[in-house]
Amino acid sequence: MLTGEEFVDASALHRRGWSISAIARHLGRDRKTIRAYLEGRRTPGVRRRPLPDHFARFEPYVRERLFEDPHLWGSTLFDEVTALGYPRSYVTFVREIRKRRLRPRCEACAGVKGRPTIEIAHPPGEEIQWDWLELPDAPWGGEAHLLVGTLSHSGKVRAVFAEGEEQAHLVEALDGVLRRLGGTARRWRVDRMATVCDRATGRLLPSFAAVARYYGVHVDVCPPRRANRKGAVESRNHFLAQRFWWTLQAKTLQEGQAKLDRFSERIGDRRRRGRGSVAELAARERLLSLPALPYPAVVEAERVVSAACLISYQGNRYSVPPGLHGQRVTVRRRLGSQQIELVSTAGSVVACHRLVPAGAGALRRHDEHRIALERVVLQSLTSARPCRRKANRPPGEAALKAAAALAGEPRDVVVALEAYARYAEASR
Structure with missing residues (x-):
């Protein structure tokens, strides 16, 4: 492809009487290329497509469909043109849509992109x-x-x-x-x-x-x-x-x-x-002072009780009575208050704690919760020896008798003579 500058040079040299070969050597181009441009068979700055334009035949249909619905998905439109005989891939199809700018602009969905803008004055502290x-x-x-x-x-x-x-x-x-x-x-x-x-x-x-x-x-x-x-x-x-x-x-x-x-x-x-x-x-912002305490909204968050009868909240752990491990409880707190309530799924308050600063990593367990949990843990302990998991235990006498009964049990065999009668009748 010749650029516009090269085409101007080639035209000027050709008018001076230079041969096609001399112009080609001067510009470092092929003689057939120089001849095609000088004879008007090619346009400067336009690259000749090596392959036929498969999209050109479908462009009017795609343009009309996108004019009717600018939000039509490319995949949906690709299915339609494929049924009409479009031979190329989906990637090539959407690339042609973008290159030819076939999808119209939707002002309602465009936001502020491409619209006129102006600076908005914001006074300090406003x-x-x-x-x-x-x-x-x-x-x-x-x-x-x-x-x-x-x-x-x-x-x-x-x-x-x-x-x-x-x-x-x-x-x-x-x-x-x-x-x-x-x-x-x-x-x-x-x-x-x-x-x-x-x-x-x-x-x-x-x-x-x-x-x-x-x-x-x-x-x-x-x-x-x-x-x-x-x-x-x-x-x-x-x-x-x-x-x-x-x-x-x-x-x-x-x-x-x-x-x-x-x-x-x-x-x-x-x-x-x-x-x-x-x-x-x-530093120049003149901000209004804040109330001493935040607005008293009630914040709730769900937590799961651990095996140690504890729940985690804002980087700290708080205790609940035993018997709730594995269940969900709701942490309820009024903003500005230093107390939190732990509420069961039934709606009853099971524990109250003083709030610890967030991220302190503290553990808050009431004495009555600790004593009750120790009692439950001690009652669950036993002196019985645990089962041996690697012992040899072949089938016992009762199991062997049941296996023998299964092995010696007669099986009922049913012979259908009607089928044989039909086969004999058919053979005669």
Whole structure:
């Protein structure tokens, strides 16, 4: 293939009277190639296809189908054109669709990509943006739920791991983020979380409106499918997922939370934002003070009782009465209180404990639980010698008699003469 510059040179030399061979030697090309371009049989800059265009015959059909439904799956469309005689593979088929730009743009699903944008002014201390970040394959097992809060003016971010995304867990994580930020902004911006508002109308739930009144803030709910309204927290989600979560090594949720706090202070706050760092801009934020205690929501979490009649909660272990091992109990705690209740599946409170700071690795066992468990363990002990598992025990006398009865038992043999009669009749 000749480029446009080479074609210009070849044309100029040909007008000067150069031969095809001389032009080919000068440009380092084949004589047949130079002749084809000078005679107009080939176009400069366009590579000749070595194979026939199998897609060209099906392009009108594919174009019309994608115009009718821009969301039509490529595999579904491939099944249709294959039935019409398309001979190539699925990979080649979708590559031709992309290259020829046959799929029209859907404005409703395109988000903000390709649309005009403008910077939104965020005064210091005016707004904090919230979002859940679901992180799969947590090192401690299952899926991690991370509530991320970002100050829109400075970009300062803090996040808290939660056991779930129910409203009580949301309030607990929300208070934890605010206390790590050192206060709250005057407005909270959230997307249409089912625990915050009615997703159809966008109106706040009465239960979450009480939370907002407790902290003295306004709540702004984003319109549906408008991620650009909370772009600050969306970008911090990507930052945490790639810079922190990608290489996190932690055995427990509490260990992961401690490493996240250190990461946010040492790396997140040192990022450059405009002419200063995030920490320098955050120092200008005029945040509102927080209440002394978090909003008194009731948090519940299910746990399985171990063989030692203990349950694990926030990196500590608490005892229950004996007889519940292997069963599920519910840990119930009111935010701001220093007491936790352990509730059985029947709904009765089986134990109460004083809450230990998360991640302390402490063991809290009541004396009455310890005495009762010791009694159960001692009663289960026995002085009988355990069975010997490697002894030789051939079949006994009773088993041998039963085997002999089975061996000597007569078997009934039934001979059907009717079949023989039919065969004899047929042979005659």
